[in-house]
Amino acid sequence: MSVIAILVLDGLPGHHLTTPGLVFGTAAREHPGVAYEVRLCAGPGPLGIGLPAPLPIAVPHGLEDLADADVVLVPGHDGPRAQPPPGVVDALRGAAARGARIGAVGTGVFTLAATGLLDGRRATTGWRHTEELARLHPRIEVDPAGSVVTDGPFLTSAGIFGGMDVCLRLLAQDHGERTAGETSRELLTPLLRHADRVQEDIDRERAGSAGIEPTLRWLKARLHLPLTPADIAAHAGISVSSLNRRFRARAGVSPPRYLLRLRLDRARELLLDTDEPVERVAALSGFTSAASLRRHFSRQTGTTPRAYRARHRPATSPAG
Template identity: 35%
Template sequence: MDRNTKDPAKIAIVVQQGYAPLDIAVPQQVFGHWPHYVTASWPGGVPYELSLVSPLPAQNALVPRDVEPLDRLDTAHTVIVAGVEDPTEPPHPELVERLADAYRRGSRMVSICNGAFALAAAGILDGRNATTHWHWARLLRERHPSVKVREAELYVEDTGVFTSAGILAGTDLCLHLLRLDHGQAAANTMARFLVSPPHREGGQAQFIEHLPPAGDSEITNVITWILGHLDEPLTLESISRHSHMSTRTLRRKFRTATGTSVMNWVAVQRVARARELLETTPLGIDDIAHRCGFGSAESMRVHFTAMTRTSPSRYRRTFTPSP
């Protein structure tokens, strides 16, 4: 079964003993009950059916209320394994077996933070690229040497199996899944509700040792200015002049704050804007290309296809609502 095309509407979040509360709260917010602000522009209501499942009994004080038994995984189209406080403890044997069964049935498998240890224990990550929180990456590599651990990345997709780094990277991954399922506009609406920063691609680096300075106003101002001028022929030099920083200083500060280069970040934002215009307007490809600063339709197609693995025209057919 193609894991990228299976209906993802039924989602089960796996709650293990010693679970990390935010690892559960993030997917609950993205895929669970949506506030009116989000559903107002979404006909038909929330497109997901969400449940919490656990190998622990529902009356156990260590798990949230309304948790359901692992049998629920039998009908889940997407399985999200939340992280735990201490992944050195092996996952519950029944959970490992159930995860393997869900994978064999074709469910989309997802982990947040060190939830990757449970997927690895079930053999789902064997031979695959995967990530986890940088603090636990060495242990994941030692315990499961067949997993290709990429600890520097925010989230990784490998043939329909998705893994994320720390808790906030889990937000990036959940928004990415929402975008895959329902398009850029839906992801943008949810990101605005979450007051999430501009979309970060999975290949951007985790902040492993040198955390970015809190509230770096210089880079915040640069980012705001770029987003207001995406339709212009931006270069590193023009952005540097506006920021009143040398190109060397701009490169260094921008990478520290975002985990990527200036021009790569610009390209990602242009593709994100193109996605939204393709979904929400009847504009032609040439017009969208110029409004997003690509300069030509061909340049837009190259960048768009590289980042989305589909063409602008096919993307529009997929995510434009039917009349």
């Protein structure tokens, strides 16, 4: 049984406290063989939920109970820019040294960043705080998109539903994409149907102002080509500087970063849906070499293409 330890800090949102139990509990209920213990841990001192309304809480475990956790989750909380409470930095560093995975959500990323464990790695947080995170911790490569970023044993995400995204990503690492997908649908299908319609409206509005939707589709069909920002700007009929502005308004990232994201998505599809060797997957996805694919793939997922395929397609014969 895997132990999921939630590091409870004062002023955390109520849903950050309950979401892990909801996700892992649902997975365990619906899938035989899935088993987790969710453990609430905190240092000394009074604790309370910040949102939706202040509420004092009692936590049954201390920081010492992070010692045997397989995963430590750091939720968002009040005062994230302040020095973490006594013992928290050592507890997180100790967990990382023992090989635990660590996930941080929203403003909780600032607490994880204060340990130095994210230095030299990619991370993200809520879009309102990405610039501040980059300013306070310049050694972190901050991804402004706000989706889940996996770099080695560390997972970071935005707030609101970011905690659920991190938990689902952890579940996928442990028990495969199918289990995580079915758990997500069990929890979110009614909500996501509405969210999809809202997102479509937002996309249409942005496309009307930015006018790059045809270029986004053009890019997706040409991932195997060595495209440059100048090539993309030429297709869009605008300057490179205008292209950068419109991509950031539409996608939240630069054109090269967006292209890399598409190529990694394509590589994952090929690894799961075909028996192509890694070298061929790299070429079809637009990477200059298998080594380049492995480097970027590892930075995003924390594993290699070969290991990803073996984990999620256990019946597939070895390839690549």
